[in-house]
Amino acid sequence: MQPDEFGPEYAIEVRDPKIGLEAYLVIDNTAIGVGKGGIRMVPDVTRDEVFGLARAMTWKNAIAGLPFGGAKAGIKADPFKANKELLIRAFARRIKPILNSLYIAGPDMYTTEKEMGYVAEEAGLNSATGKPASMGGLPHELGSTGYGVSESVEHGLEALGDDIRGKRIAIEGFGNVGTFAAKFLSEQEAKIVAVSDSKGFVYSKSGLDYEKLMRTKSEKGTVIAYEGADSTGPHEKIFELDCDIIIPGARPNSINESNYQKIKAKYVFEAANIPMTLEVEKKLTEIGKKVFPDIVVNAGGVISSYAELQHMNSHQMFHLVEEKIDRNITEIVKRANGDNYLRRYAMDIAKERVREAMAKRVQ
Numbered sequence: 553m554q555p556d557e558f559g560p561e562y563a564i565e566v567r568d569p570k571i572g573l574e575a576y577l578v579i580d581n582t583a584i585g586v587g588k589g590g591i592r593m594v595p596d597v598t599r600d601e602v603f604g605l606a607r608a609m610t611w612k613n614a615i616a617g618l619p620f621g622g623a624k625a626g627i628k629a630d631p632f633k634a635n636k637e638l639l640i641r642a643f644a645r646r647i648k649p650i651l652n653s654l655y656i657a658g659p660d661m662y663t664t665e666k667e668m669g670y671v672a673e674e675a676g677l678n679s680a681t682g683k684p685a686s687m688g689g690l691p692h693e694l695g696s697t698g699y700g701v702s703e704s705v706e707h708g709l710e711a712l713g714d715d716i717r718g719k720r721i722a723i724e725g726f727g728n729v730g731t732f733a734a735k736f737l738s739e740q741e742a743k744i745v746a747v748s749d750s751k752g753f754v755y756s757k758s759g760l761d762y763e764k765l766m767r768t769k770s771e772k773g774t775v776i777a778y779e780g781a782d783s784t785g786p787h788e789k790i791f792e793l794d795c796d797i798i799i800p801g802a803r804p805n806s807i808n809e810s811n812y813q814k815i816k817a818k819y820v821f822e823a824a825n826i827p828m829t830l831e832v833e834k835k836l837t838e839i840g841k842k843v844f845p846d847i848v849v850n851a852g853g854v855i856s857s858y859a860e861l862q863h864m865n866s867h868q869m870f871h872l873v874e875e876k877i878d879r880n881i882t883e884i885v886k887r888a889n890g891d892n893y894l895r896r897y898a899m900d901i902a903k904e905r906v907r908e909a910m911a912k913r914v915q
Contacts, residue, residue, distance in 0.1 A: 558610060558906060559622075560603060561587075562654065566646045572629065575643050578606040579654055580622040583909035586653065587623030588613060588854060590660025590682075591643070591667070593636065597626035601804070605825055609854070611902040612847040615884075616876050618858045623655050631662035640667045644674035651679035658682045658692075658857050665691035681857035690860040690869050692853055698732025699870060700852020701823045703877040705797065706740055708821070708844050711885035720795040722746035722753075722817070724787070725802035726775055729823050729850065731766065733799060738762045746793050748802075752776040753790040755783045791815050800827035812836050822846035830895070837892035845895040847902070848881055 559580040566575040576599045579587040589609040602624050610622025625647075627639055640663070647655065657671050657680040664682075671680040672687055683689025690696070706716045719742045723730045726749045734744050743759040751774035754760065760778065768778045776784045791798060791807060792814045800806050801823035807815070812832050820836060820843045822828075827846065828836070836843050852873045859869035880901075887897040 560606060566643055568642055571638055571642055573639055573642050574628040576602040577625040577647060578603045578623060580606040581610045581906060582621035582654060583906055583913050584614060585619035585621050587655045588620035588857060589622060589624035590658040591625040591663050592660035593627045593629055593631045593662045595628060595630045597628050602626040608825055608847055612851050613854060614902040614905040615847055615880055615898055616851045616855055636667060637670055640670045641674050644671040648675040651675040656681060665689060665693055681860045690856050690866060692728060694866055695732030696856035696869060696873055697729045697850055697853035699736050700873050700877050701733040701821060701849055702736035702740060703874050704844060704849040704881055705737060705821055707878045708881050711882045717741040718743060719797055720745045721797045722790050722793050722795040723799045723801055724748050724790050724806060726769060730801045733823060734762055745795055746790055747775050748787040748790040749775050750787060752784050752787050754778045754781045755793055756781045797821060799823050805829060808832055821849050823850050833895060834893060842892050843894060845898050848884060848898050
């Protein structure tokens with residue numbers, strides 16, 4: 553973790569050996585507003601990973617035009633074996649002095665509206681977003697991030713003079729983001745030809761039926777049990793399939809030095825946080841791929857968080873996601889003026905806004 557002009561402002565480690573709590577909270581930059589970012593629970597989370605994600609939130613919130621800074625938290629535990637309620641509540645109690653003032657939590661990998669409810673019960677309703685509706689929340693289970701991904705695809709292609717209808721799309725990851733992205737993209741007349749989960753990918757040249765996919769995942773536990781598909785294979789091979797658009801939506805660095813040259817898709821929309829290193833992303837653009845960065849594409853979740861704090865309903869939230877994604881992605885494509893490396897222009901916008909806020913803060 554290398555500090556620079558932007559942050560981090562705080563890097564906090566929280567431990568309780570009695571209950572096996574080991575957690576990291578990084579508040580990267582609060583010049584624009586209180587640090588906002590989710591809490592993930594994975595067994596291999598590291599401080600450096602959390603810092604990288606917190607920095608991404610600094611840029612994401614700035615690009616989205618939200619009054620938030622960047623932050624992220626990670627609890628080092630196996631979400632399938634740990635007592636999640638015990639760990640989440642203990643973590644919330646220990647960081648309660650800075651919740652609301654410096655950090656607002658939200659759901660992330662293996663945390664949901666249920667866990668955000670625990671945070672809110674420990675530290676107050678405004679200490680977390682993505683809470684259950686019964687607590688005044690707009691849970692991410694409504695699909696705000698996946699909706700933002702679909703809007704990014706639609707408006708990104710539109711800004712390039714292209715059309716989403718009929719585009720063949722492959723989606724890596726079939727959790728909250730992937731399932732809702734598939735749903736909304738199907739409604740926009742795109743063709744979902746492949747999806748993957750931890751067990752593998754399923755591919756159909758003629759397109760996969762969304763409702764059938766959801767039933768298969770629910771009843772069989774994996775998308776590869778989908779009947780009538782043309783082929784299945786290891787999950788990492790989804791990036792090599794013939795399609796127009798690939799959407800990485802799982803863990804970091806799923807696109808890497810070993811597979812980026814095998815990508816056939818013309819467009820890459822980063823639904824996951826940091827699905828590839830900046831070096832690999834640059835190399836992809838150099839071989840002709842148009843890569844839409846995560847800090848723009850998956851901003852639907854944090855836009856929903858802002859809507860929740862403003863006491864909007866779900867209809868108003870979805871409208872706000874569409875409005876902001878459309879405006880931001882259109883501006884980035886316009887600034888790029890044909891350059892494939894869209895992150896450069898997204899970062900220009902983010903840094904301009906954060907630097908301006910930092911300069912005002914010290915006056």
